[in-house]
Amino acid sequence: MTTADAAHAITLIDYGAGNLGSVGNALTSLRVPFKIASSASEIAQARGIILPGVGAFASAMDRLNELQIVEPLTEKVLRHKTPFLGICLGMQLLAEDSTEQGLHKGLGWIRANVREMTAKPGVRIPHVGWNTTRTSRPEMFTNIADGAHFYYDHSFAMECDDSLIAAECDYGGRVTGAIQSGHIWGTQFHPEKSQRNGLVLLRNFANFVKSRVQALNGGHHA
Amino acid sequence: MLKPRIIGVVAVKDGWAVQSIGFERYLPIGRPEVSVEFLDSYGVDEIALLDIAATREGRGFDTAMLKRCALRCHVPIAAGGGITTIDQAHDIVHGGADKVIINTAALDNPAILTEGALRFGNQCMVASIDARRTKAGHEVFSHGGTRARNLTPASAAAAAQNAGAGEVLINSIDEDGRKAGYDLALLRSVRAAADIPLIVLGGAGHASHFADALKAGANAVAAGNIFTYTEHSVALIKRQLAQAGVDLRIDSTAAYENAGFDADGRLQRQDEELLEDLLFVRIHEEVI
Numbered sequence: 001m002t003t004a005d006a007a008h009a010i011t012l013i014d015y016g017a018g019n020l021g022s023v024g025n026a027l028t029s030l031r032v033p034f035k036i037a038s039s040a041s042e043i044a045q046a047r048g049i050i051l052p053g054v055g056a057f058a059s060a061m062d063r064l065n066e067l068q069i070v071e072p073l074t075e076k077v078l079r080h081k082t083p084f085l086g087i088c089l090g091m092q093l094l095a096e097d098s099t100e101q102g103l104h105k106g107l108g109w110i111r112a113n114v115r116e117m118t119a120k121p122g123v124r125i126p127h128v129g130w131n132t133t134r135t136s137r138p139e140m141f142t143n144i145a146d147g148a149h150f151y152y153d154h155s156f157a158m159e160c161d162d163s164l165i166a167a168e169c170d171y172g173g174r175v176t177g178a179i180q181s182g183h184i185w186g187t188q189f190h191p192e193k194s195q196r197n198g199l200v201l202l203r204n205f206a207n208f209v210k211s212r213v214q215a216l217n218g219g220h221h222a
Numbered sequence: 223m224l225k226p227r228i229i230g231v232v233a234v235k236d237g238w239a240v241q242s243i244g245f246e247r248y249l250p251i252g253r254p255e256v257s258v259e260f261l262d263s264y265g266v267d268e269i270a271l272l273d274i275a276a277t278r279e280g281r282g283f284d285t286a287m288l289k290r291c292a293l294r295c296h297v298p299i300a301a302g303g304g305i306t307t308i309d310q311a312h313d314i315v316h317g318g319a320d321k322v323i324i325n326t327a328a329l330d331n332p333a334i335l336t337e338g339a340l341r342f343g344n345q346c347m348v349a350s351i352d353a354r355r356t357k358a359g360h361e362v363f364s365h366g367g368t369r370a371r372n373l374t375p376a377s378a379a380a381a382a383q384n385a386g387a388g389e390v391l392i393n394s395i396d397e398d399g400r401k402a403g404y405d406l407a408l409l410r411s412v413r414a415a416a417d418i419p420l421i422v423l424g425g426a427g428h429a430s431h432f433a434d435a436l437k438a439g440a441n442a443v444a445a446g447n448i449f450t451y452t453e454h455s456v457a458l459i460k461r462q463l464a465q466a467g468v469d470l471r472i473d474s475t476a477a478y479e480n481a482g483f484d485a486d487g488r489l490q491r492q493d494e495e496l497l498e499d500l501l502f503v504r505i506h507e508e509v510i
Binding site for chain 1: 223224225226227262265267268289292293294295296297298315316317318319320321339340341342343345346388389417418419420432440441471473508510
């Protein structure tokens with residue numbers, strides 16, 4: 001990594017429950033520099049953060065608490081407004097609570113709740129596969145067609161106000177596909193596993209981080 | 223709308239991707255990471271990476287091989303073979319797999335599915351069931367098809383769902399490598415017994431076989447051999463299915479929009495005028 005690269009490297013949070021490898025591989029193929037972090041001091045340095053996620057809600061929250069990184073992450077994202085992307089469970093953790101394996105509190109960064117999806121005839125749970133996704137936020141979905149396919153794999157979904165919803169799909173009803181609250185981005189689908197569309201979204205996030213870093217440096221190109 | 227998935231199976235034995243016939247004969251194909259990369263670029267929806275010799279050889283899953291495969295793969299990977307402990311499951315999730323496929327261990331110790339679901343969520347746990355037709359009906363076999371379990375696939379699927387599996391992969395040993403179509407009776411019996419998504423494997427030899435299985439209620443159709451040896455195999459199969467009225471994901475660059483196919487599924491030659499025009503089309507390489 002060159003010094004110029006390091007200035008806008010993305011910080012990938014390793015909390016033992018994520019599919020870190022997949023996200024890292026996707027960033028590598030985009031040649032986006034990144035570093036892996038699991039401590040408060042490393043998070044303090046971050047210019048852009050990705051919280052990946054494959055796992056169960058409660059054990060993921062436990063891991064974040066064990067590593068004592070809830071405070072540093074909150075400080076970084078809510079106070080310093082560092083660009084943030086939560087993927088799948090990494091997005092769900094931003095909610096106030098989840099009912100996965102009992103009621104558990106989340107990070108509470110956004111007004112949302114994670115609830116179990118209901119199975120119906122013809123609607124088998126988990127919701128797994130490629131679903132056409134309606135997109136409504138240009139920043140996140142630059143160069144991605146409305147109705148693009150993304151890969152989903154989940155049994156719990158985020159319920160929140162329409163103003164937060166950046167994308168949605170249908171599976172036995174409306175399902176939150178992505179959320180955005182300013183610099184906080186989240187996707188229920190897996191961009192790292194959604195071929196071209198997913199790579200473009202990750203590129204959009206990397207560009208967002210880069211533009212923030214450049215703005216902070218007073219317009220000088222780092 | 224959720225699209226039915228076409229899953230490419232890469233069966234690995236002694237470090238080589240192989241073609242499997244009846245769980246008995248194996249033909250070498252090449253390096254698994256190359257198979258995975260091709261399937262990805264041909265527009266497959268998901269990859270099942272099976273270390274088929276692991277249980278029989280009494281060893282764990284080949285994680286180094288998985289890491290090489292995951293490096294250039296931009297679709298989900300479900301990996302399995304020889305996984306008996308939750309730590310091994312963790313290693314493969316960490317190594318780049320999105321889902322863990324459990325076969326023999328799920329029969330011997332269903333708690334592994336429960337524990338896995340607690341740790342990784344049930345969407346991560348795929349219960350794989352190998353079945354054979356016997357005089358008494360379908361029966362489950364484990365250890366790579368070598369050990370009879372005196373259990374029907376339907377009850378094995380229901381038990382797997384109760385234990386915490388998020389998907390069932392049902393494989394017909396009889397049809398494996400025969401290219402004569404899926405065992406639809408087997409598929410229907412499992413579909414009625416479990417209500418988690420169902421993946422069917424074993425026997426696909428023609429695009430119509432995929433369509434038949436989807437019509438019979440499969441949520442995803444998996445195949446290995448049919449995707450080997452043919453350039454753009456997945457894209458060609460998807461186009462034939464689309465022409466037959468199946469709504470699926472076609473995002474690959476080579477999409478064969480106006481292609482014609484003969485009865486055996488072979489691509490028909492385009493007319494001269496079109497080919498002439500193509501000579502002068504400049505296609506820019508896409509940069510993301």
